[in-house]
Ligand SMILES: Nc1ncnc2c1ncn2[C@@H]1O[C@H](COP(=O)(O)OP(=O)(O)OP(=O)(O)O)[C@@H](O)[C@H]1O
């Protein structure tokens with residue numbers, strides 16, 4: 001029982017790092033209505049950039065912000081490929097992600113495939129924080145469960161950051177610009193008739209979504225202490241899985257509620273995976289499980305509705 | 319004063335076989351400020367294309383378009399939106415289904431200005447939205463927070479109409495905006511149209527399939543056929559126009575078309 005609780009809290013702590021990315025995927029998938037593959041590249045780029053910054057002696061916060069800027073740049077590229085050059089949306093994301101793999105090699109130097117951070121990263125910071133919060137950097141006991149103090153203090157900090165992030169995003173989508181962004185994605189022709197520049201809005205949407213992804217990538221890499229080539233692979237599918245979990249609870253609700261739902265989806269996803277992991281180390285299987293889950297999540301509503309008409313099938317992606 | 323002027327405007331599309339076909343053929347047209355112009359014409363005669371060219375959702379192959387004397391031919395659609403309001407044939411096209419009624423109207427209230435980081439809806443705007451919707455007496459003011467998707471086609475067209483005219487644009491384009499509605503809803507939207515237009519100066523182009531609407535509304539009537547304007551009547555001539563006469567003119571065009579086709583058929587049989 002305590003094992004389950006410990007694992008759950010651990011998963012939540014990890015899941016919080018994933019939340020920005022899932023919010024990003026929610027934004028691109030729900031507003032622009034296509035799965036933006038750039039997420040894979042932006043996630044990895046965010047990790048690489050923050051790692052390199054830390055190696056060069058910057059503090060974790062600026063390193064993380066830099067990872068976010070990297071993600072934003074990736075989104076900007078995809079956006080420009082789509083709006084200026086008229087490249088198909090999914091292909092644009094694939095192109096940018098592919099290019100980013102080479103760029104990441106270059107940034108890491110010597111064409112390294114993986115890369116380990118020394119001791120100066122988020123965890124060091126978390127340890128210091130644990131000393132101030134709990135007076136120890138080892139175990140603390142919550143309801144009789146031994147938990148790592150740095151992990152717990154990190155959880156508090158990330159929770160606070162995520163709550164701020166969510167609030168900012170919710171408020172943003174109530175501004176005129178945020179509203180125009182939603183309109184531009186859902187109904188470009190209506191948005192244009194009220195005078196919105198849909199191309200700019202599309203680019204901004206992708207930029208925002210991938211900045212959030214870069215943020216997650218940076219946090220994830222620093223938490224793990226390593227960056228590897230495969231880090232970003234399939235992140236878009238993970239993001240979709242979380243978004244779909246969130247929607248299972250909040251489908252017909254307001255945009256803000258669904259945004260919160262996506263964040264919760266990330267945590268639920270991580271907790272479920274963590275609990276499965278207790279049954280045995282099936283780390284290698286997580287991607288298969290996630291892919292299968294996304295397939296099921298997309299198909300179930302259709303199967304439940306009875307055999308949909310052909311026309312319905314093209315809507316699966318949305 | 320001329321509000322809208324088209325100079326020799328053309329637009330052609332490639333059909334499925336890659337053969338170009340002229341959707342709009344060298345149309346020159348001048349519309350006075352405050353005029354209410356009706357356009358009728360058979361399916362595929364180029365009415366929507368003409369409105370698309372004016373609104374900027376399509377670029378002409380040739381010719382110029384002037385609004386209040388200013389050349390807008392190369393102006394992007396969203397830059398023209400400040401001056402041009404539009405209601406589409408398809409009730410789903412003019413509003414954002416996933417956004418609430420008030421959010422849609424808040425966007426329209428921003429027409430012609432920047433979409434900045436200010437909150438879209440404040441107390442004052444909400445009040446105004448409520449007031450304008452309540453004045454229509456169809457209960458929409460009760461549904462401000464509901465998504466557009468929950469509204470009927472007629473109600474959506476009402477909201478689109480309100481969005482298009484929130485800031486009285488210089489030019490209002492109505493593309494068969496009642497065609498997709500049942501008679502009752504069509505009547506509702508039409509009476510709203512009449513009410514909004516009676517409130518003052520606005521240049522309006524209304525496309526319709528209904529001969530009744532065509533003779534009832536407007537002071538000038540254009541008939542299009544195969545991308546050209548084949549009839550242009552106004553003043554007393556327009557007042558005297560009867561649905562039957564228009565139908566007759568229509569019939570003639572259609573018969574000519576049939577004749578064209580049978581000649582083509584004949585030629586094909588003889589030479590191929
Ligand atoms: N995007 C497009 N691509 C190819 N052909 C087009 C396109 N838009 C219009 N056309 C063609 O141009 C011609 C004129 O079409 P348009 O939609 O302007 O007609 P319309 O008068 O509005 O007809 P309706 O009364 O059916 O709405 C048609 O033959 C149509 O097939």
Ligand SMILES: [Mg+2]
Nearest residue numbers: 365366367407
């Ligand atoms: Mg049409």
